[in-house]
Amino acid sequence: MTAPSLSLVARRGGRLAGSIAVPGDKSISHRALMLGALAVGETRVSGLLEGEDVLRTAAAMRALGASVARAETAEGPLWTLHGRGVGGLREPDEVLDMGNAGTGARLLMGLLATHPLFAVLTGDASLRRRPMARVTEPLGRFGATFHGRAGGRLPIAVLGTGQALPVRYRLPVASAQVKSALLLAGLNTAGTTTVIEPVPTRDHSERMLTHFGAHLDAVSDDDGAPGIALAGQPELVGADVVVPGDPSSAAFPLVAGLLVPDSRLTVRGVGLNPRRTGLLATLAEMGADLEATNQRTEGGEPVADLTVTHGPLKGIDVPADRAPDMIDEYPILAVAAAGAEGTTRMRGLGELRVKESDRLGGTARGLAACGVAVEIEGDDLIVHGSGRPPAGGATIAVELDHRMAMAFLVLGLIADSPVAIDDGRAIDTSFPGFVDLMTGLGATISEVP
Template sequence: MSHPDPRPLRASAPSAPLAGRLGVPGDKSISHRALMFGAVAVGTTEITGLLEGEDVLRTAAAMRALGATVDNTGPGAWRVSGRGVGGLVEPADVLDMGNSGTAARLLLGLISGHPLFAVMTGDASLRRRPMKRVTDPLSATGAQFWTREGGRLPLAVRGAADPLPIDYVLPVASAQVKSACLLAGLCAPGTTRVVEKEPTRDHTENMLRHFGATVSVEDTAEGRVIRLEGQPELVAAPVLVPGDPSSAAFPVVAALLVPGSRVVVENVGLNPLRTGLFTTLREMGAALRIENERIAGGEPVGDIVAEYTELSGVTVPPHRAPSMIDEYPVLAVAAAAARGVTRMKGLAELRVKESDRLAATAALLAVNGIKAEIEGDDLIVHGTGGAIPGGGTVETHMDHRIAMSALVMGLAARSPVTADDAAFIDTSFPGFATLMNGLTAGAPLAAP
């Protein structure tokens, strides 16, 4: 399935090493949440560094449709005047969440606790993604859902007039499902309790506290138990959105693979539940270090310095998957250039991302001359210990991360690599090609 107007993009080995300092777009996870929490807080929330990609702009439009005042006041600067917990109003039209699973799932949680009716849809990719994983637990609030076969969008929701708190044990490690349950719990009296067997990104918990909610986290024999005290008075609070570590992954890996390169990515979010890729790259021998560490808006932030390194294959344990679930395609590119075999274990969750990201990653490698196989939920990559052959055209399947991974591969390959459609990169990393081209001579990323 391709975009109505595919925009292929080709990457070739640059004529000079990558060098320079750059910032990456704001963290997508935090940007979605800043808009949503601002909309249900009392007062005006000032957001700086918001990711202005298509996914987040869909969330901004949805919050407007639900009654919040959302204004763009400058590049990355936004102002949200909220309606307070329980104050959202019924939207007059369908909520179109575009390509964003995060926006769709979190918003279903928020709507579930409000006595309103809404219809939600998305693009062709989002309409294939499973929503049952959130509608099942959210039904316990008293909300009702009508979906297509398999629990897919478009769907209709009638939120609960008197929402009940949820007590839910997550069957899969998913920050989106956890967050949907917590957001539904905002409008419910009493305590909402969510248990996760594997810790997942905790931006929702951090930001709820930042806005004044009472959230406790306890590690128990059952797993990590998160409790939210319902019906808090959320009060507007400024949010500084750090650079997205999932976006920083692409220039970082490119610098590690292109000989002679040294790149500094500034102001990157370093939440320990998001930095599995950087841990893994260090295990592979990468010259990566963090400078200027600090806390901003409740989140750890720093600058990542990456220098060209000859990498070695490793085994990535399955418990690390939630902290790097979006980074496996670009890790596979690093593994392709490494010495020896890299085995990434426990990647079942990749099958239900924007594409079947596991199959798409294996295909990306194969079409560029890298031996790779999928065994169960594991991806095994046989590295070349040097240059990647390249020369392939990668099917991106409307998946921005597959497209960017293919282009990073092209920078480190003997023959150029083409992404069949780079249009979707704008959902998470507007200006990606311009920024990467700015790190070196010529324009290694260009239309074929």
């Protein structure tokens, strides 16, 4: 039975203030569970994002034969895995339902592709609309077979291979998900698997693979394009993983703190992987008062506490080559641009068309409904900020997209009239407790009766 929709509304109120921690990084959480399921021995994961997306990955790892347990400790939840070893996953008895987890589904296809087993993957209505061919096509080069709906969409049946061939593949479009799926497939492949990127993408997989004992080398193609070479069939060894706060989740309270008058707030323990800091660099160029303190390394990832103070922002030109470092943050960046003075042009956003929703078109439609001057030219999103609060007064159809939902709730905190979203259920996929956390800072967000 489908749960009823959850309509939420955000209104302008007082200042935002406080010190908070956001949920664990979703990308790292998925990878920690998958590599823990392949490692020999015990893996302990603290700070895991306990959103619906990651819980689906945990359930899939159990279905594939790994031991996955959760315990409460004085420091918070601790997840413990006992893995099967590289090549040791067993055939699942049931369909693997990944819910809304696009990252989980694509990475899981990489794991399954080089195991001699049969599996079927499905997801919710939003995930079933998302194209998977850009993952299944290169994974097929290892020898795996995929059968899905038109356009390579879920549900997809996977027939993995027990005699995988090493692959050298050049990504036509920069994508950390596709790169990671290929590297995961390469784990159970004799020989060296090489992935070449048009531009570098986030390297969570490479860092965590190294943390668990895999051997990777940086390489380059004949034209100098960067790449990663993975030596196949390593023995991964269980390891402790501390998951930092997700920078994509931290983006929402940080931008809210910059936009809401008289606000000052701190988000503790945010991951600052160099391939994830595009939004922070962009906000700094817009004039944001943003400070990083207590910088440290946890689980192989750089981490810091981030403090923002309200102040004026100005429009800028955001280059296309920054997109891989902030692809999930464009909806909330567009909200920041709506509150800025001047025009912000965000270039090269074609990837947004194939996220949980068409985020490029959806962001433009939502901003326009709230009285913001906005246009799309090719793959560029252009927002004309007036330096004053947008009109608001609209209900935004977010198409079960968690980042769209949170972005427009932040917009409602500064708009002249309240901004509502038609359904906030998907927020829990990446940011459980978002509304309570924001209201704890002073935001006015509530359910629509």
